[in-house]
Amino acid sequence: MRTGIDIGCPGATRSDAPGGSGFGTRVEIALQGVRVDAPVQRRSGAGPSDDNHVLVDGANAALPINPQSPYLVRDGRLMRGSVDTGLSVQVVPRPRFYDLVTADGVPYEKIARLHGADVLATTVVQTCIRYAEQDRCRFCAIEESLRSGSTIAAKTPAQLAEVAEAAVRLDGVRQMVMTTGTTAGPDRGARYLARCVRAVAxxxxxxxxxxxxxxxxxxxxxxxxxEAGATAIGIHVESLDEEVRRRWMPGKATVPMEQYEAAWDEAVRVFGRNRVSTYL
Ligand code: SF4
Structure with a gap:
């Protein structure tokens, strides 16, 4: 699966005018990124990556790193060329927990990462049975961060608990996201996720x-x-169009839509309304 952050749109107006401060500008920067030197970045990982972590008008945002983007940040303002778009952008400072090392010698930064200003995110298993070239989701780089040495293959529940405690205490983290590469068993990685959740909770x-x-x-x-302590769940279908699914997620597309619908229904029953989401 993949992690990500929505660009929040509090008070956004539905303006598509170039240089406007509304919905259209937010969509454009989500697609085109922003030229900004952000200390918190994610260069690869599960799902779409290569992003800068910033606050857009105070809302967490993960925006593509794109040196060609027409958008840039000057004096805390989002500019399109020389035109002020009306939006503020603050970079997320490097968190203090990144400088720590676990009791068993692994840098915290390799266990979990800051997303936005206050979300701790981790991929508990950094490999995926769908990562073979013919199967992998075309937007996903889950195993590249493993190859580059910026993470480890599997995070233990104890490591995650240690890092989460420090991230909350030192950097004001207010929520956590745990994703996983898909594993070979019928639970597709969910049981190991539950062990990790229990330790953090x-x-x-x-x-x-x-x-x-x-x-x-x-x-x-x-x-x-x-029951382990998860408060929300994302079961990400990516597209509802079968042709798009087969083309962009050949491995995941082998899971029939009926299984997604059954899982969403059961997840709403278990987690409650507005606690179950998907990415499209
Ligand atoms: S199923 Fe595997 S390849 Fe597809 S997005 Fe999830 S981790 Fe990446």
């Missing part, structure tokens, strides 16, 4: 944790995740 009681996974074959694991 015990270390940092009350921290909201969203999990992300493919539809598990046995839907009872959704209850296991909830």
């Amino acid at each position: 015990e270390a940092v009681p009350g921290l909201p944790i969203q999990v992300q996974c493919e539809p598990p074959a046995d839907l009872s694991v959704l209850t296991t995740l909830r």
Whole structure:
């Protein structure tokens, strides 16, 4: 699966005018990125990556790193060329927990990353059975960060608990996202996610944790995740168009839509309304 952050649109107006401060500008920077030197970046990883982490008018945003973007930041303002778009942009400072190392010698930065200003994100298993060339999702770079040495293949529950506690205490993290590469078992990685959630929930009681996974074959694991302490879940279909699914996610497209619909239904029953999401 993949992680990500929406660009929030509090008070956004639906203006598509070039240089406008409304919805259109926010969509454009989500697509084209912004030229800005942000200390918190993600150069590869599960799902779309190569992004700068900033606050756009105070809302968390992960924007593509694109040196060709017509948008840039000057004195905290989002500019299109020399025109002020009306939006403010603040870069997210490097968090203090990045400078720590786990009890077993792994830099915290390789265990979990800051997304936006206050979201801790991790990919608990950094490999995916769908990453073979013929199967992998065309937008995903999950194993590239492993190859580059910027993360480790599997994070233990104890490591995640240690990093989450520090990120909350030192950097004001307010929520956590845990995703996973798809594993070979019928749970597709959900059971290991549940072990990780349980460890973090015990270390940092009350921290909201969203999990992300493919539809598990046995839907009872959704209850296991909830009971472990997960407060929300993303089951990401990416597209509802079968042709697009086969072309862009050949591996994931082998999971029939009916399985997604059944998983969403059960997830809403278990997690509650507005706690179940998907990416399109
Ligand atoms: S299924 Fe695998 S290849 Fe596709 S987005 Fe998820 S981690 Fe990446």
